[in-house]
Amino acid sequence: xxxxxxxxxxxxxxxxxxxxxxxxxxxxxxxxxxxxxxxxxxxxxxxxxxxxxxxxxxxxxxxxxxxxxxxxxxxxxxxxxxxxxxxxxxxxxxxxxxxxxxxxxxxxxxxxxxxxxxxxxxxxxxxxxxxxxxxxxxxxxxxxxxxxxxxxxxxxxxxxxxxxxxxxxxxxxxxxxxxxxxxxxxxxxxxxxxxxxxxxxxxxxxxxxxxxxxxxxxxxxxxxxxxxxxxxxxxxxxxxxxxxxxxxxxxxxxxxxxxxxxxxxxxxxxxxxxxxxxxxxxxxxxxxxxxxxxxxxxxxxxxxxxxxxxxxxxxxxxxxxxxxxxxxxxxxxxxxxxxxxxxxxxxxxxxxxxxxxxxxxxxxxxxxxxxxxxxxxxxxxxxxxxxxxxxxxxxxxxxxxxxxxxxxxxxxxxxxxxxxxxxx
Amino acid sequence: xxxxxxxxxxxxxxxxxxxxxxxxxxxxxxxxxxxxxxxxxxxxxxxxxxxxxxxxxxxxxxxxxxxxxxxxxxxxxxxxxxxxxxxxxxxxxxxxxxxxxxxxxxxxxxxxxxxxxxxxxxxxxxxxxxxxxxxxxxxxxxxxxxxxxxxxxxxxxxxxxxxxxxxxxxxxxxxxxxxxxxxxxxxxxxxxxxxxxxxxxxxxxxxxxxxxxxxxxxxxxxxxxxxxxxxxxxxxxxxxxxxxxxxxxxxxxxxxxxxxxxxxxxxxxxxxxxxxxxxxxxxxxxxxxxxxxxxxxxxxxxxxxxxxxxxxxxxxxxxxxxxxxxxxxxxxxxxxxxxxxxxxxxxxxxxxxxxxxxxxxxxxxxxxxxxxxxxxxxxxxxxxxxxxxxxxxxxxxxxxxxxxxxxxxxxxxxxxxxxxxxxx
Numbered sequence: 001x002x003x004x005x006x007x008x009x010x011x012x013x014x015x016x017x018x019x020x021x022x023x024x025x026x027x028x029x030x031x032x033x034x035x036x037x038x039x040x041x042x043x044x045x046x047x048x049x050x051x052x053x054x055x056x057x058x059x060x061x062x063x064x065x066x067x068x069x070x071x072x073x074x075x076x077x078x079x080x081x082x083x084x085x086x087x088x089x090x091x092x093x094x095x096x097x098x099x100x101x102x103x104x105x106x107x108x109x110x111x112x113x114x115x116x117x118x119x120x121x122x123x124x125x126x127x128x129x130x131x132x133x134x135x136x137x138x139x140x141x142x143x144x145x146x147x148x149x150x151x152x153x154x155x156x157x158x159x160x161x162x163x164x165x166x167x168x169x170x171x172x173x174x175x176x177x178x179x180x181x182x183x184x185x186x187x188x189x190x191x192x193x194x195x196x197x198x199x200x201x202x203x204x205x206x207x208x209x210x211x212x213x214x215x216x217x218x219x220x221x222x223x224x225x226x227x228x229x230x231x232x233x234x235x236x237x238x239x240x241x242x243x244x245x246x247x248x249x250x251x252x253x254x255x256x257x258x259x260x261x262x263x264x265x266x267x268x269x270x271x272x273x274x275x276x277x278x279x280x281x282x283x284x285x286x287x288x289x290x291x292x293x294x295x296x297x298x299x300x301x302x303x304x305x306x307x308x309x310x311x312x313x314x315x316x317x318x319x320x321x322x323x324x325x326x327x328x329x330x331x332x333x334x335x336x337x338x339x340x341x342x343x344x345x346x347x348x349x350x351x352x353x354x355x356x357x358x359x360x361x362x363x364x365x366x367x368x369x370x371x372x373x374x375x376x377x378x379x380x381x382x383x384x385x386x387x388x389x390x391x392x393x394x395x396x397x398x399x400x401x402x403x404x405x406x407x408x409x410x411x412x413x414x415x416x417x418x419x420x421x422x423x424x
Numbered sequence: 425x426x427x428x429x430x431x432x433x434x435x436x437x438x439x440x441x442x443x444x445x446x447x448x449x450x451x452x453x454x455x456x457x458x459x460x461x462x463x464x465x466x467x468x469x470x471x472x473x474x475x476x477x478x479x480x481x482x483x484x485x486x487x488x489x490x491x492x493x494x495x496x497x498x499x500x501x502x503x504x505x506x507x508x509x510x511x512x513x514x515x516x517x518x519x520x521x522x523x524x525x526x527x528x529x530x531x532x533x534x535x536x537x538x539x540x541x542x543x544x545x546x547x548x549x550x551x552x553x554x555x556x557x558x559x560x561x562x563x564x565x566x567x568x569x570x571x572x573x574x575x576x577x578x579x580x581x582x583x584x585x586x587x588x589x590x591x592x593x594x595x596x597x598x599x600x601x602x603x604x605x606x607x608x609x610x611x612x613x614x615x616x617x618x619x620x621x622x623x624x625x626x627x628x629x630x631x632x633x634x635x636x637x638x639x640x641x642x643x644x645x646x647x648x649x650x651x652x653x654x655x656x657x658x659x660x661x662x663x664x665x666x667x668x669x670x671x672x673x674x675x676x677x678x679x680x681x682x683x684x685x686x687x688x689x690x691x692x693x694x695x696x697x698x699x700x701x702x703x704x705x706x707x708x709x710x711x712x713x714x715x716x717x718x719x720x721x722x723x724x725x726x727x728x729x730x731x732x733x734x735x736x737x738x739x740x741x742x743x744x745x746x747x748x749x750x751x752x753x754x755x756x757x758x759x760x761x762x763x764x765x766x767x768x769x770x771x772x773x774x775x776x777x778x779x780x781x782x783x784x785x786x787x788x789x790x791x792x793x794x795x796x797x798x799x800x801x802x803x804x805x806x807x808x809x810x811x812x813x814x815x816x817x818x819x820x821x822x823x824x825x826x827x828x829x830x831x832x833x834x835x836x837x838x839x840x841x842x843x844x845x846x847x848x
Contacts, residue, residue, distance in 0.1 A: 035617065036590060036617070041798040044801065045587075045600075046588045054588070072712060073744065075744065096617065096621055097617070103617075105679075106655060107617055113705070114744055115744070116743055164463075164469055165461060166460060167474040192534055195521050197519060197521060198432065198522065231526050232524055233686050255529075262661075262684065265657055266658040283536070287497065288497075288715050291708055292708050319538035321498060374467050375465075378465040
């Protein structure tokens with residue numbers, strides 16, 4: 001007999017955006033039933049006592065404006081029925097699954113997406129009892145550990161992404177890293193498309209890069225952090241992490257949406273360096289209004305599983321996401337919640353000096369990693385000038401100076417503003 | 425220097441449903457660029473030689489009817505621009521990522537979902553070069569191995585899902601398994617919500633269930649297959665698999681969409697029994713017309729990573745999916761492709777005897793696992809009668825007899841048809 005756990009009576013509260021052509025109470029009940037004790041017919045053994053202990057319960061329904069364009073195929077639609085929409089909060093007894101991220105996911109993110117009673121279903125947020133943070137260690141380095149390793153204070157960490165993403169020969173990569181390190185860059189990361197290709201295998205990439213980083217550190221006194229993309233099979237990730245650490249590397253990157261949160265948690269158990277969590281593929285879950293998962297819910301699970309750096313996209317990004325979403329994502333990553341420490345938000349995608357004033361004004365924090373790939377590497381005077389332009393733009397934002405004004409004193413910034421015109 | 429791999433010049437062809445308010449050629453080029461050599465500005469080093477070797481290429485565009493209701497938020501929409509839709513085939517050089525499922529996913533399923541140039545983006549199918557099937561072992565048991573273990577020939581495997589999903593005490597579970605085993609059931613599976621809860625911890629569940637199964641096998645001469653849901657953290661899955669095998673169990677189940685394909689591949693490396701792959705959470709990727717992944721593409725990767733049984737939903741299911749989708753999914757799972765062996769399709773969700781004639785007629789094969797949870801357990805004469813009713817319904821379908829006619833000779837079937845009325 002197992003002792004009753006202290007969390008026996010706790011609940012997880014999941015908040016959803018739901019739409020339905022059925023009465024919302026029925027639609028919400030279908031979700032709560034499917035995800036706990038019920039099935040499509042009454043079965044022997046689904047007693048009142050069992051339901052009392054194990055049924056998920058709808059604990060809040062707040063009507064919101066219906067969105068016809070977010071209706072999913074296959075939704076039940078009784079004749080003449082109107083679409084209704086609500087934010088619905090469902091409480092799941094923790095005793096059904098315990099403080100396990102995968103088993104939690106089966107409950108709050110499982111079959112419910114397939115319910116025909118629901119015309120839209122998106123997980124918006126999760127309130128987790130303390131048992132999760134007690135079981136999962138959370139970020140090992142987070143903001144303070146990453147600042148310590150890079151020796152950056154009172155400003156964001158600035159970095160770049162190796163571009164072209166793929167196909168770069170070893171000599172060119174070495175030269176690029178050398179240039180960036182000597183220019184004083186804080187962070188360089190692999191593109192998420194860079195894995196273990198024959199033209200530059202992972203192990204060789206690590207050797208080539210770390211040679212330059214160690215040599216640069218001798219000159220500059222600072223170790224540039226390089227986020228090596230170790231995304232791969234579980235055993236490969238383990239081996240690649242060891243290889244990075246053996247060569248003195250200080251960061252590994254994984255595409256969390258591809259490898260899965262259990263793989264992230266497994267890596268966290270062994271990792272000696274910060275885990276940089278890229279969000280490739282998560283767009284499939286977060287972009288639709290009608291189905292999927294809001295990023296603020298997902299990032300909480302990612303932090304729980306040990307992500308130190310979490311990609312949030314950036315203000316003025318090249319992708320679909322409006323700045324308001326990015327601001328919300330960044331704040332979520334930086335907010336301690338449910339006993340889980342913050343991670344360092346990584347602002348990436350189409351970042352150039354032009355994005356800095358809004359980034360500073362809307363986020364109001366220095367606890368950011370800002371990655372500009374093309375925004376640094378495509379600077380007309382070279383990558384070092386590209387980095388200086390980013391610093392200039394941030395410094396201007398900190399002092400309330402306009403970019404135009406600052407560009408009068410900074411040729412690098414002026415060139416960047418010309419090169420990266422447009423709406424960024 | 426690594427030797428040039430034999431697959432150096434191969435490509436992966438990914439087929440997408442795309443919509444855009446830009447000219448389709450531009451939209452498709454944005455996808456191909458983002459997912460290979462390009463970024464939002466030209467960068468030094470993106471030479472013609474590099475593009476020639478590494479750029480993804482649009483190799484087919486077939487216009488289809490636009491679907492306004494599948495448009496995603498944040499899509500670029502020049503004034504007056506009309507929506508166009510196409511099936512677009514993109515060829516990705518294998519040399520960019522090699523035969524690695526996670527690195528392939530970063531290319532064909534990565535940032536592209538976030539592209540504002542695309543108003544819809546769904547992966548429909550994948551053509552994989554032989555290098556994948558050469559590296560990944562695929563299903564270890566598949567259809568023949570599962571038939572061998574269960575001793576079932578010339579008919580589908582019939583099974584049930586333990587319901588209520590959660591909260592059932594050990595004694596009741598033991599009694600239920602005993603009844604089902606003696607009734608001659610082929611397969612029993614945990615509900616996907618069943619993990620390692622305090623009221624019946626995983627290890628105890630295995631002991632309780634396997635005691636009944638071994639005792640039943642003494643009486644019936646056949647081992648019922650029980651798919652234990654081992655979904656959890658990586659180390660837990662490994663340990664739970666060992667525990668199942670140590671107790672003589674013959675199947676483990678994982679929620680593949682939750683644990684991730686690398687975790688599935690890792691399990692496959694060590695597994696001594698068939699892996700039953702549940703699709704909880706995959707609805708978030710497959711239901712929307714405008715974003716995500718078609719199941720036929722996903723199941724190919726799942727088979728590659730070692731899934732022996734793949735959930736496809738069932739005809740007349742309780743969820744959103746039309747039978748036509750289910751038929752396509754089942755056929756995909758059963759079709760050898762790209763050197764990957766078939767898996768056994770698992771038809772589940774709202775299955776009752778009523779679904780058997782259409783299942784037989786439309787699928788035309790016995791190579792199925794048909795799981796009825798409520799459809800067996802809620803039979804008014806008990807689970808054994810529920811199982812007999814399923815067999816009767818299949819036998820009727822095989823001989824072209826109607827269910828009504830057969831029910832005249834089978835009280836169990838007659839009772840099932842009455843109990844499970846409706847449109848199933």
